[in-house]
Amino acid sequence: MTQLERLQQAVRAEAKSFDVLRSLCDDVGPRFPCTPGDIAAQAWAEATMRAGGFGNVRREVAEATLWERGVEACELRFPRPQPVVLSALGGSVGTGPGGVEAPVVMFGSLDDLEKAPRDLVEGRIVYLHHVMPRLRDGTGYNGGSVVRMRGPSRAASKGAVACLVRSIGTDSMRAAHTGALFYESGAPQIPAAALSTPDGDMLARAIGSGKEVVSKLTLGCKPLPVGESANIIGEVVGRERPNEIVLLGAHLDSWDLGTGALDDGAGCAIALEVGRMIAALPTPPRRTVRIVLFANEELGTGGGLAYARAHSTEASSHVAAMEADQGDGAPWALRVPNQEGELPKRLIAALAPLGIALDPGAARGGVDIGPLRQLGVPFVDLRQDATRYFDFHHTANDLIENVSRDDIDRSTLAFATAVYTIAEAEERFGS
């Protein structure tokens, strides 16, 4: 039996990613940066790494953006009063205790908002009705998140008093999808929130049928000063080239509404179990496997930026960086930094029996490892099935109950296979 086969057998028999994740969700819970949950999560992660036989367990300070949610209430009047479910966008300013009340004007896209005359928008609440498609590869999120990130400032620049977006999600539940916004310089900072998708659809039908809709919106949220969190790092030190690193990352922070089971507790649990199973092998792989649980991905990418800054001098020692940040979704495709040389062939051969095919597109990494791109670190993507992910992402339903034990097991096996194969190979990418 090869060492890879031994590892795979052990992962199949003994990996407990679901149980690790349940501990994170139950014993720690939500992990919004700089809250008690964030601090508890760091302690949990260090303890889990130590118990899992990781070496060099440590914390590295990262900036974290603070923000407080506060009360959230919204009533639409068609004129029939209709309470709806919404959540403030991360980073949004509040409305003040009296709230904001104004007629609602709807646009189907940022382009339509751009084209609208200012007097159609001024003094009104802008509602952006973008419907995110459900796609296995999760790319429906790209267009959606732009609407959420950019919409509030685009609306404000035309005089809107607040901005509502249809949740960037694929479910039909009354559970709003929060997520960060980005205030552009030069535009006033107006309060912004996401309506649950069915409430957005109801609003769109009302406006579409010619009704005058007024919204009363109260948001108690407020941005706070920048604080401090930490990346939690542990390693399985390589037997031959300990200074060469295969990085597997996930982010430890989560939004406040759920328990971050899928985003990204699942990725943390997968990474921790991959590290534990590789640490338990009789012989470590040739290179060092480094597991990094990043801080504050959700509101500022503080952890990813801090890691790149702190490790810029050893960037060339990173043979590959990978990230697990699509929940429990079982991997279905592999992207490599280039297809030359032996290593891509090895990877393809190792993953094919798991039903994972080569995707000829360029590897993109995730948000946390993104800052390593400029340092020349090669990315390897295991594309996870995102079909169900955006039903729960950033909502109160991001809970262990919505995680599939089978899918997280399949993901753990695939990540373990990829990480070990790269860490053990003689070659590097492009060599």
Added chain:
Amino acid sequence: MTQLERLQQAVRAEAKSFDVLRSLCDDVGPRFPCTPGDIAAQAWAEATMRAGGFGNVRREVAEATLWERGVEACELRFPRPQPVVLSALGGSVGTGPGGVEAPVVMFGSLDDLEKAPRDLVEGRIVYLHHVMPRLRDGTGYNGGSVVRMRGPSRAASKGAVACLVRSIGTDSMRAAHTGALFYESGAPQIPAAALSTPDGDMLARAIGSGKEVVSKLTLGCKPLPVGESANIIGEVVGRERPNEIVLLGAHLDSWDLGTGALDDGAGCAIALEVGRMIAALPTPPRRTVRIVLFANEELGTGGGLAYARAHSTEASSHVAAMEADQGDGAPWALRVPNQEGELPKRLIAALAPLGIALDPGAARGGVDIGPLRQLGVPFVDLRQDATRYFDFHHTANDLIENVSRDDIDRSTLAFATAVYTIAEAEERFGS
């Protein structure tokens, strides 16, 4: 082409149950008894019947139980504070503005609660962890609703200060399932609420792992005096035996949390479209088809009781009573009052091509037509597929977005076929 075939062709081509339902959800919304929504719904139903060519459109007064929900908040402490989602049970008393705070004691069933010594319960909040199974025939609800209805008084009789139940539902969303409770005489009336199923599961895991859990519960709900609502009735008068009645019912009221799309807007839309399509036939059926949209099913069965009282003298004129109250679920089985004579054969033959098989069990009717049983009215059941129904039932997610257009179309065809076949047949059941 037979008249039944003509009807079925028309239903397939022209029935618009989904659009009728969307109008009820969007233009009226929630229809809790004696609220403005209830009054608007009555006007909507009468207008829809008149526009659909119904005869004898009228309203008949029914008692309605009033109840106000008010604020709802709950925090569990593990000791980690964990806000959870809950909703008061219909009819519950409130906690007072200061709320109730006490340790939580968990039982897996009413039996376990019965067996517990009083000092284990006294002064505590009882949590009843009953997990409802997902079944096509919906019978998992029977055992569950007993826990919800009876649990609060059983807990109170042992000195509990409040009662929580796991939502009687099959989903894993943070959307609590409300529903009526029943205060037994002799037991103190204590506040009672349903936790969302994942929050109940989290609580059960915490208590199961030996943690001491304290809950702080605030419910602003209060029972109010009995008020008045109305059943809305319309007919297609029979061509030969106008005094013989085939009744198809559904209930117009809904819980306040969603828009009552599935419970029971769907049944109302099906019944209204069945009536409209039969009214549009060149020749009416032999007997009268009577569509009844009942008042106040959810909290006291006021409409069903009022109908039985008002129509007791014509009970023997009711050839059959049917009810559509399982949402959009496509029918899969037929139950008849007895299998003797020609009429059951006709019905079986008419429904078999629609994939509906005879269920040899006794027809049970629904809650609204239930009081007609004692008057000897024969029931016919079209058993609707309830697999998804209890994901949404009594929650904020009972919305048009969670209704299947295909399923509601199949239901409309099946109910139209059954109602017409009975109304047109020479025979009565048992003859």
